[in-house]
Amino acid sequence: MDRFDDIWKNRFNEEDFSESDWNTPDEDVWEGIIPHVVPEKDNRPLWMIWLGIGIVSILLISILTLNKNNRISTNEAASFGTLISEPTESATATNEIKNNASIPNQKSSKNKSTQIINEALSINVSPNQPKKINSNITYLKSETKTVYNSNISKDIISAEVNPVRNERPTLSNSKKLENVILKDGMINKTFEENLISIPSLSMFLATEKFVHPIHFSTEFEQKEKRDFLFSVRAGMTFWKHRISNDYTLDLSPFDFNYQDDWGWQTSITLNYELNNYFDVFANLQYEQIKTTSGHNSDLTYSILDEVNPSDPLNGYALNLATPYGLSGATFNFNRGQTLGSDEVNLLVDFNSEHIIRNLSLPIGIAIYPFGKKQKFIPSATLGFGVNYLAQISNKIQSIETHHDAIQYDDSGSSTFVSPDLEKWHFDYRLGLGLKYKLKRNLHLQINYDWMRGLNPIYKFEKYETRIDRHQISLGLIKSFTP
Amino acid sequence: MDTRDENIKLIKDAMQGKQQAYRQLYDLYKKSLFIVCLRYGKDRSIAQDYLQDAFVNIFKNLKQFDTEKGAFGAWAKRITVNACLADIRKNTLYSVNINGAEQVESADVSALSQLSLKEMLVHIQQLPYGYRTVFNMYVIDGFSHKEIAAALNISISTSKSQLMKARKVLQKKIIVNQNIYSQEHG
Numbered sequence: 029m030d031r032f033d034d035i036w037k038n039r040f041n042e043e044d045f046s047e048s049d050w051n052t053p054d055e056d057v058w059e060g061i062i063p064h065v066v067p068e069k070d071n072r073p074l075w076m077i078w079l080g081i082g083i084v085s086i087l088l089i090s091i092l093t094l095n096k097n098n099r100i101s102t103n104e105a106a107s108f109g110t111l112i113s114e115p116t117e118s119a120t121a122t123n124e125i126k127n128n129a130s131i132p133n134q135k136s137s138k139n140k141s142t143q144i145i146n147e148a149l150s151i152n153v154s155p156n157q158p159k160k161i162n163s164n165i166t167y168l169k170s171e172t173k174t175v176y177n178s179n180i181s182k183d184i185i186s187a188e189v190n191p192v193r194n195e196r197p198t199l200s201n202s203k204k205l206e207n208v209i210l211k212d213g214m215i216n217k218t219f220e221e222n223l224i225s226i227p228s229l230s231m232f233l234a235t236e237k238f239v240h241p242i243h244f245s246t247e248f249e250q251k252e253k254r255d256f257l258f259s260v261r262a263g264m265t266f267w268k269h270r271i272s273n274d275y276t277l278d279l280s281p282f283d284f285n286y287q288d289d290w291g292w293q294t295s296i297t298l299n300y301e302l303n304n305y306f307d308v309f310a311n312l313q314y315e316q317i318k319t320t321s322g323h324n325s326d327l328t329y330s331i332l333d334e335v336n337p338s339d340p341l342n343g344y345a346l347n348l349a350t351p352y353g354l355s356g357a358t359f360n361f362n363r364g365q366t367l368g369s370d371e372v373n374l375l376v377d378f379n380s381e382h383i384i385r386n387l388s389l390p391i392g393i394a395i396y397p398f399g400k401k402q403k404f405i406p407s408a409t410l411g412f413g414v415n416y417l418a419q420i421s422n423k424i425q426s427i428e429t430h431h432d433a434i435q436y437d438d439s440g441s442s443t444f445v446s447p448d449l450e451k452w453h454f455d456y457r458l459g460l461g462l463k464y465k466l467k468r469n470l471h472l473q474i475n476y477d478w479m480r481g482l483n484p485i486y487k488f489e490k491y492e493t494r495i496d497r498h499q500i501s502l503g504l505i506k507s508f509t510p
Numbered sequence: 511m512d513t514r515d516e517n518i519k520l521i522k523d524a525m526q527g528k529q530q531a532y533r534q535l536y537d538l539y540k541k542s543l544f545i546v547c548l549r550y551g552k553d554r555s556i557a558q559d560y561l562q563d564a565f566v567n568i569f570k571n572l573k574q575f576d577t578e579k580g581a582f583g584a585w586a587k588r589i590t591v592n593a594c595l596a597d598i599r600k601n602t603l604y605s606v607n608i609n610g611a612e613q614v615e616s617a618d619v620s621a622l623s624q625l626s627l628k629e630m631l632v633h634i635q636q637l638p639y640g641y642r643t644v645f646n647m648y649v650i651d652g653f654s655h656k657e658i659a660a661a662l663n664i665s666i667s668t669s670k671s672q673l674m675k676a677r678k679v680l681q682k683k684i685i686v687n688q689n690i691y692s693q694e695h696g
Binding site: 037053 | 541545566570622681
């Protein structure tokens with residue numbers, strides 16, 4: 029065939045063709061090109077993706093900032109009293125602690141925590157006599173109120189002033205902390221303690237000038253606090269196809285149809301508790317959906333094209349119209365009876381089945397409008413999902429020839445996927461949930477999530493398919509502190 | 511300034527958005543690219559649609575063409591073939607019969623050589639779209655069967671069988687044409 033092929037190749041690849049009517053396009057071709065010469069670039073999908081990322085980022089930053097401020101809540105301050113210490117640079121004394129072992133609770137205190145025994149606080153002070161370390165330093169032996177402050181300067185282990193029992197706090201403008209005990213066991217500074225009235229807190233926070241809000245909480249509260257939530261969920265997912273009008277219109281002569289359908293999904297989620305009202309979460313989800321589509325096509329069965337008389341069949345190659353693009357397929361028709369003519373024109377109905385496997389990795393925030401202390405905890409979520417279309421498999425489900433003598437032979441068919449699939453796609457999602465407290469660290473959760481596809485999973489020129497999803501899931505949540 | 515330099519200048523002008531340069535480029539290449547479209551389309555009307563899509567894509571992607579490397583004509587032809595294939599792929603729900611065991615005697619290549627370009631084109635246009643597309647891609651435009659299979663969503667064996675069928679049909683047509691010519695000229 030080389031010589032035969034070469035003639036064709038050479039003739040059609042000649043540089044110069046003689047000008048004549050048959051090889052000159054009409055002028056209106058150029059007129060059709062002109063409007064596209066300076067095309068308008070449509071960046072909307074990319075825009076929307078960045079918008080989604082931006083919104084979630086801003087929300088996360090806002091929530092994190094809010095959370096930081098909430099470390100000193102007015103409620104907590106009112107309950108336990110709040111001290112703001114603002115050290116001055118005027119170091120006046122350096123006193124060695126003579127008996128470190130006698131410092132109460134120091135070893136049991138968490139790292140970075142500060143034990144502050146304040147005369148102004150009405151706390152359970154031991155009736156035991158304080159142990160004198162030296163004339164200026166007084167430590168309570170036991171049963172002192174432990175005050176944790178994770179934000180205080182790490183160098184400070186504890187500080188105290190002379191305790192006075194059973195007195196209500198009296199907030200004054202200036203108190204002097206007589207002793208500040210540092211990690212190295214040395215007292216090398218005298219701190220000017222400014223006890224500030226509650227309304228002034230926010231102003232202090234804003235300055236961030238060596239501001240150390242001290243969070244008073246009981247040991248019980250410390251145990252109640254959980255930093256992470258791990259949940260396992262499973263449920264149903266519904267895929268709603270948003271197929272471009274151009275695609276459905278162009279395929280309408282073929283009676284193209286498709287089905288939105290339910291599938292199943294499972295996921296694992298890790299939440300990080302920011303405070304009583306907000307979490308951030310990351311999730312890994314697997315979904316599997318089975319949908320169907322169909323259309324018809326004109327086909328001709330020709331006896332002349334049969335492989336041989338003992339095996340009367342015709343093989344065909346055809347593009348199947350699916351919600352995920354035009355996908356190639358090959359199949360055979362068998363002839364079981366004698367035909368009245370050499371050729372039969374058929375109107376054939378195709379039905380295809382599509383199995384889709386999708387992985388998604390959403391991140392976002394969970395909002396608990398009523399906090400997390402109740403038995404039933406409602407929540408709302410807002411997130412952004414990165415999805416990977418792990419697989420779409422097309423399969424010919426049935427082919428109806430509407431002809432008694434000619435039947436589809438399902439043994440010889442093969443199918444392909446469209447090369448125009450977008451493996452990576454993105455979504456933004458909103459959700460509503462309700463948690464029920466089973467045990468102290470265990471919750472049952474039911475969720476509804478709605479996801480809007482930001483970019484198409486199939487795109488070919490003006491044809492595209494996007495996916496919106498609805499999910500209902502049930503799961504268990506275990507809370508833990510690392 | 512030689513032809514190549516003139517072309518490069520035109521391309522650079524077009525890249526800067528000069529409408530006149532677009533028109534000149536179109537006039538320079540419309541003929542050769544229209545023949546490509548005529549090969550892939552079954553008639554003139556479809557070929558003109560292909561040509562329009564091709565030039566839109568050429569002008570949209572002009573900045574991707576490196577004037578230092580390769581010839582503009584070859585680059586434009588590749589885009590034109592892709593435009594034809596894109597249109598074929600989206601508009602072909604009609605199947606092609608991939609069987610066919612009929613034997614055709616080999617055509618005399620000298621008879622083929624005597625055909626005009628227009629006559630050869632008509633023979634190609636009369637092929638079923640599947641045969642025509644694979645024949646064009648493999649024989650004239652130099653695609654491999656693997657590339658054809660990927661571009662058309664078909665298997666490699668389908669591509670091969672389509673090519674075989676296309677050759678046979680073309681040989682048959684040339685023989686018929688030759689016989690008619692012989693009868694007419696005694």
